[in-house]
Amino acid sequence: EYPHVLLAHGGGGRLMHQLIDAIASTFASAELARRHDGAALRIGDMRLAFTTDAFVVQPLFFPGGDIGKLAVCGTVNDLAMCGARPLYLSVSFILEEGLSMETLGRVVASMQAAAHEAGVEIVTGDTKVVDRGKGDGIFISTAGIGVIEHDRPIGPEAVRPGDAVLLSGDIGRHGIAIMAVREGLAFETEITSDCAPLAAPVLKLLEAGVAVHCLRDLTRGGLAAALVEIAQTAGLHIQLDEAAIPVRPEVQSACELLGIDPLYVANEGRFVAFVPEAEAERALSILQTEPVSADARVIGHVTADGPAGLVTLRTAIGTTRVLDLLSGEQLPRIC
Amino acid sequence: EYPHVLLAHGGGGRLMHQLIDAIASTFASAELARRHDGAALRIGDMRLAFTTDAFVVQPLFFPGGDIGKLAVCGTVNDLAMCGARPLYLSVSFILEEGLSMETLGRVVASMQAAAHEAGVEIVTGDTKVVDRGKGDGIFISTAGIGVIEHDRPIGPEAVRPGDAVLLSGDIGRHGIAIMAVREGLAFETEITSDCAPLAAPVLKLLEAGVAVHCLRDLTRGGLAAALVEIAQTAGLHIQLDEAAIPVRPEVQSACELLGIDPLYVANEGRFVAFVPEAEAERALSILQTEPVSADARVIGHVTADGPAGLVTLRTAIGTTRVLDLLSGEQLPRIC
Numbered sequence A, B: 001e002y003p004h005v006l007l008a009h010g011g012g013g014r015l016m017h018q019l020i021d022a023i024a025s026t027f028a029s030a031e032l033a034r035r036h037d038g039a040a041l042r043i044g045d046m047r048l049a050f051t052t053d054a055f056v057v058q059p060l061f062f063p064g065g066d067i068g069k070l071a072v073c074g075t076v077n078d079l080a081m082c083g084a085r086p087l088y089l090s091v092s093f094i095l096e097e098g099l100s101m102e103t104l105g106r107v108v109a110s111m112q113a114a115a116h117e118a119g120v121e122i123v124t125g126d127t128k129v130v131d132r133g134k135g136d137g138i139f140i141s142t143a144g145i146g147v148i149e150h151d152r153p154i155g156p157e158a159v160r161p162g163d164a165v166l167l168s169g170d171i172g173r174h175g176i177a178i179m180a181v182r183e184g185l186a187f188e189t190e191i192t193s194d195c196a197p198l199a200a201p202v203l204k205l206l207e208a209g210v211a212v213h214c215l216r217d218l219t220r221g222g223l224a225a226a227l228v229e230i231a232q233t234a235g236l237h238i239q240l241d242e243a244a245i246p247v248r249p250e251v252q253s254a255c256e257l258l259g260i261d262p263l264y265v266a267n268e269g270r271f272v273a274f275v276p277e278a279e280a281e282r283a284l285s286i287l288q289t290e291p292v293s294a295d296a297r298v299i300g301h302v303t304a305d306g307p308a309g310l311v312t313l314r315t316a317i318g319t320t321r322v323l324d325l326l327s328g329e330q331l332p333r334i335c
């Protein structure tokens, strides 16, 4: 259908899903078919999670973070979304000839600080250099290993009718922080990325024995794409309450200015958790004890009687809107 | 010393080592300090190997392989060099806008074929797209997990005086195959890359109980760089016999034409093994049962009395030459 790769193929929308489907069908792995944030592997009598992400964000530094912090948190968070305790990271750099060593040094220091904060160790790496004009300063791929210390299956396939959908905090800050730098926008209140490690609140939920069914961090494609993917894979209906979804006023204004919908804006320190309705209150109070998820709340429910595979939003003015994947993306190279 | 990254910082020589030393000292991990092909981790009561490499080779397709096959074999081989059985791979793509889908499809199919041949499963991945002119078709980072099924420490620190140095086959084909395509050179005999998975011969050695002390695949920097790194880390002297090192005549001619030394040319399917002298013959006969190492031979020894940290070569004409790291590289973007 598309003879060439478009920017939209990396944008977290429908085109990206089609491309990944084509790639993953060639790789033909049962773990890949789950389309979760990482793979859950059994090696010997251990359960391990394994995941990877590449980071190509521009600019390299932005309010609230930089490509190095993003590369560590991104992989830590995908491990956490597998219900794993993140342990070890690999880091591979693709440097463009001419990159300033000072910039590289700042990125490396930021990665080490983020790894320390998240309690993971960077144990192996690689460094390649490409000719000037064949890269863009620095690209980073991280992969990570975590240990799964429980027998719970966590993923879209474990979502059940009646589950409550919990959101860990306000949305849209990462994408808007990047966009503001790129477009040279200045707001009264500086908008900083939400980029942060998410393992602590997730592990607290699991250690407390909450029957977590599914977890997902809200990266490319934002809250909307994450929930649409889960609804489709689970074959269930998710009903959301717009009024319950926190968006800071400055993010709301920026979105209006830029003509984009905060529901589709990337985050790097936010996640959703699906838990049985009966455990929602307890789960919330656990999440609220961690600073990164202090503002957690219930934003919707999974229903058996609604249209299967769809996400619907009850808007503030009482109408209902179907959330779909965008075809491409709003903001390229956001992570 | 160098305010900006040079191509030579990725070239497998002295500049690359200095850059990696600076990066790794910030990451401050005991595993990284070993500077082996991958990390050996203990998780629960399991020993696992974990490694990563990025691949930026140009051209994407070359006689004997392509970037996809390279990306799978490279990570499989670094796991094997840790003495591990390779199990699972992650793959992260950085695609340049405009890349042809047909090219991408061929690379993905090649990765799957290589993974199948090497007996590993690609279980997780990521796909990013960068703007036209900010990448170069396709970059791939793979990471891998393997299981270490023995208690042997394998690495430069385990090398002992008296060890024999075994080489698995002829050297220089990968680098020269790439260079020939780039320079439009045609030889009477087409030179094909040696790119191949190396786990089978390594596992056979280990399963037979050979006391393998160190393993290393001969990638960037070639045989010379691999041995210099090991001699330096082990603080021992390695003496090589040039006449014992197989170089095919067409590779030798191409090297003369290009003015480069085959000892420094990259391979992607060759490795050295350090084993006690008394086990060398048995080890050789095991290696020779596998097609990829059918031409294995002893090329030198570790001595306690020679100059510590140096590699010396007894040349065919009876002189002695010290092998050192090149500062940069002979052939950029070879892998």
Ligand SMILES: Nc1ncnc2c1ncn2[C@@H]1O[C@H](COP(=O)(O)OP(=O)(O)OP(=O)(O)O)[C@@H](O)[C@H]1O
Residues within 6 Å of the ligand: A091, A092, A093, A123, A124, A125, A126, A127, B012, B020, B023, B024, B027, B032, B034, B035, B036, B037, B038, B052, B053, B074, B078, B219, B220
């Ligand atoms: N960016 C990095 N961060 C941390 N460690 C690194 C980095 N780059 C390389 N290393 C470490 O330095 C050592 C040498 O790396 P190198 O990439 O040369 O090994 P290799 O993968 O065996 O060779 P090649 O990349 O040519 O296949 C390894 O221990 C590796 O983990």
Ligand SMILES: Nc1ncnc2c1ncn2[C@@H]1O[C@H](COP(=O)(O)OP(=O)(O)OP(=O)(O)O)[C@@H](O)[C@H]1O
Residues within 6 Å of the ligand: A012, A020, A023, A024, A027, A032, A034, A035, A036, A037, A038, A052, A053, A074, A078, A219, A220, B091, B092, B093, B123, B124, B125, B126, B127
């Ligand atoms: N090139 C690829 N090869 C194999 N599987 C892939 C590839 N790209 C993505 N996937 C798989 O597709 C699914 C979705 O990947 P995606 O990158 O969107 O997830 P994520 O990492 O959670 O999100 P983000 O990358 O925005 O942080 C995952 O299961 C992932 O393993």
Ligand SMILES: [Mg+2]
Residues within 6 Å of the ligand: A037, A077, A078, A081, A216, A217, A218, A219
């Ligand atoms: Mg994720």
Ligand SMILES: [Mg+2]
Residues within 6 Å of the ligand: A053, A074, A075, A078, A219
């Ligand atoms: Mg991710």
Ligand SMILES: [Mg+2]
Residues within 6 Å of the ligand: A125, A126, A127, B052, B053, B054
């Ligand atoms: Mg490497």
Ligand SMILES: [Mg+2]
Residues within 6 Å of the ligand: B037, B077, B078, B081, B216, B217, B218, B219
């Ligand atoms: Mg290696």
Ligand SMILES: [Mg+2]
Residues within 6 Å of the ligand: B053, B074, B075, B078, B219
């Ligand atoms: Mg390697």
Ligand SMILES: [Mg+2]
Residues within 6 Å of the ligand: A052, A053, A054, B125, B126, B127
């Ligand atoms: Mg991803």
